[in-house]
Amino acid sequence: xxxxxxxxxxxxxxxxxxxxxxxxxxxxxxxxxxxxxxxxxxxxxxxxxxxxxxxxxxxxxxxxxxxxxxxxxxxxxxxxxxxxxxxxxxxxxxxxxxxxxxxxxxxxxxxxxxxxxxxxxxxxxxxxxxxxxxxxxxxxxxxxxxxxxxxxxxxxxxxxxxxxxxxxxxxxxxxxxxxxxxxxxxxxxxxxxxxxxxxxxxxxxxxxxxxxxxxxxxxxxxxxxxxxxxxxxxxxxxxxxxxxxxxxxxxxxxxxxxxxxxxxxxxxxxxxxxxxxxxxxxxxxxxxxxxxxxxxxxxxxxxxxxxxxxxxxxxxxxxxxxxxxxxxxxxxxxxxxxxxxxxxxxxxxxxxxxxxx
Ligand code: PEP
Ligand code: MN
Numbered sequence: 001x002x003x004x005x006x007x008x009x010x011x012x013x014x015x016x017x018x019x020x021x022x023x024x025x026x027x028x029x030x031x032x033x034x035x036x037x038x039x040x041x042x043x044x045x046x047x048x049x050x051x052x053x054x055x056x057x058x059x060x061x062x063x064x065x066x067x068x069x070x071x072x073x074x075x076x077x078x079x080x081x082x083x084x085x086x087x088x089x090x091x092x093x094x095x096x097x098x099x100x101x102x103x104x105x106x107x108x109x110x111x112x113x114x115x116x117x118x119x120x121x122x123x124x125x126x127x128x129x130x131x132x133x134x135x136x137x138x139x140x141x142x143x144x145x146x147x148x149x150x151x152x153x154x155x156x157x158x159x160x161x162x163x164x165x166x167x168x169x170x171x172x173x174x175x176x177x178x179x180x181x182x183x184x185x186x187x188x189x190x191x192x193x194x195x196x197x198x199x200x201x202x203x204x205x206x207x208x209x210x211x212x213x214x215x216x217x218x219x220x221x222x223x224x225x226x227x228x229x230x231x232x233x234x235x236x237x238x239x240x241x242x243x244x245x246x247x248x249x250x251x252x253x254x255x256x257x258x259x260x261x262x263x264x265x266x267x268x269x270x271x272x273x274x275x276x277x278x279x280x281x282x283x284x285x286x287x288x289x290x291x292x293x294x295x296x297x298x299x300x301x302x303x304x305x306x307x308x309x310x311x312x313x314x315x316x317x318x319x320x321x322x323x324x325x326x327x328x329x330x331x332x333x334x335x336x337x338x339x340x341x342x343x344x345x346x347x348x349x350x351x352x353x354x355x356x357x
Contacts, residue, residue, distance in 0.1 A: 001048040002076055003039040006060045013058030014039065020053060029071055031232065034079040036060070040071045042228050069220045069264075071227035072234070077265040083205050083233045085162050085181060090125035092205070092235050093267030097332050097339045098296030100126035100164050100182075100269070101321060104311035105133050105141060106148035112155060114303040118318035120159040122325045123340040126182070127152065127161035128298055132172040133310060134188050141309040145172075149179035156181070164207060164298070170198055177202040187211050187239055187274070190222050200229025207235040207298075209271065212242045212250065216259055223266060236260060236268040237298060240275035249277020249314070252285055257292045269296035273314045279305070282316055283324045290331040290339070299324065 003017055014037050018028035021041055026048065029040040041048055050062035065075055082094040092098040101119040106112045106129040116127050131148025133141065144151070152163045162181035167173035173195065176183050182205045189195055190211035199206045206226050210219045223234045238257065240250025252275030260268045270289035272282045286297050302308045302315035316324065325339065332339040 001041040001044065001050065002063045002065050002070065003041070003053055004060045004063060005037045005039065005058050007036045009037060009058030009060075013056070017053060017056055017059060020056065024048070027228075029227070029230070029232070031071070031077050033077045038076050040065075040076050042070065067263075068217065069224040071232070072220050072223045072264045072266055074263060074265050079265065081232070081234075081265045081267060083235065083267065088125065088160065088162060090162055092269070093295050095337050097290055097294070097328060097337050098126065098267075098269065099124040099325070099328075099340055100128045100296060100298040101301045102128040102164075103130075103302045103308065104273075104300050104315065105130040105309055106144050106151050107141075107309050109151050109154075111303060112148075112151050113158075115301055115318070116155045116159050116161060118303070119301055119321060120161055122318070122322045123329075124321075124325075125162060125340050126164050126298075127155055127159070128164045128184075128300070130166050130310075131176075132166055132168045134166070134168050134186050135310070146175055149175055153179050167195070167199070170195065173198050173202065177204055180204060182207050182235070185209065185222075190214055191218065193225055196222055196225035197229050200226040200231045202231060205233035205235060206231060207237055207269070209237045209239045209274075210241065210253075210256070212240075214241070216256055216263075219256075220260070220264060223264070234266050235295075236264070236266055237271055238268060238275070238294075239271035239298075248275075248281060250275055252276060252289075254285075254288055254292045254294075257289070257294050261293060267295035269298055270294040271298045273298070273300035273311065273316075277314050279314055279316060279320070282314065283320065283327065286324055287327055287331050290328045290337075291335060293335060297328070 021028035027043040083092040101124040133143040164182040166184040167176040187209040240252045243251040272285035300315040305312040305315040329339040
């Protein structure tokens with residue numbers, strides 16, 4: 001059930017409706033929009049009796065939501081959600097294409113700083129890096145843990161980049177919530193419902209990666225878990241799904257971008273690194289992602305990919321990242337968006353020959 005307030009409804013009226021909903025034993029989620037505030041009702045097992053709410057001052061209408069997801073839906077909020085980061089111009093979901101770049105894993109202070117310096121200079125606003133790595137093998141590098149988080153906090157200080165990093169369990173989530181600016185929930189955890197609920201109680205925005213076999217509805221329901229706990233700053237991420245194709249690590253499903261944007265107000269970014277698994281496909285798919293309307297990119301970059309402790313094969317060299325940024329600036333302009341310009345603009349803004357892509 002969804003209560004749509006009148007455009008001129010006062011804050012007091014919104015508060016009274018929320019109180020009424022809570023007094024009936026449900027949870028009220030007041031979501032202000034550009035035109036009006038809507039209040040989502042969750043926690044109801046059956047039908048909520050709309051009568052009493054409809055009569056309250058400031059209420060325009062009470063709508064029954066038939067979709068399984070409610071808070072993520074455009075029915076609740078017509079305009080796009082824009083996630084802002086205090087003290088910076090960086091946004092995710094606004095007209096600017098957000099760029100999150102950095103190594104798969106934080107391996108050392110030197111490595112992380114070398115990459116951060118380059119991605120910042122190229123114009124990224126966010127730095128990614130795993131401190132806790134979900135690895136297929138228990139013998140692979142598992143990440144530096146809290147030490148990795150400390151290094152990223154230093155990177156924020158030094159380069160002004162906002163930090164995006166993964167929490168793999170409840171314990172790491174507490175720490176990631178303390179140090180990072182965005183909590184990443186990985187593909188393997190997209191349906192870890194207790195972790196999603198915890199992320200919903202955290203203070204920081206949450207980036208949810210699509211599970212490798214997740215449908216669009218399952219992805220939206222994962223976001224609904226986080227929002228239903230009161231954290232409305234959620235970013236979705238397409239990172240490829242597993243198919244029979246064996247020319248790439250995963251099949252990057254760019255068609256999910258307009259599909260999500262029809263149904264949900266939440267921003268959606270694309271990860272062409274895990275989405276392809278191959279360095280030579282990252283830039284072409286980044287261009288395509290921006291062209292299709294993605295709200296941002298999350299890209300792996302390494303200063304020495306051949307020696308990377310994880311995902312070296314799909315990590316761009318810093319020079320390639322410069323070129324990627326130059327190209328997506330051009331594509332962004334074509335689709336009526338901007339791509340960050342805060343760093344030093346690389347000199348060459350020419351599209352590469354097809355063979356190189
Ligand atoms: C990552 O971002 O490094 C990662 C492990 O991603 P995913 O969860 O999409 O595999
Ligand atoms: Mn990786």
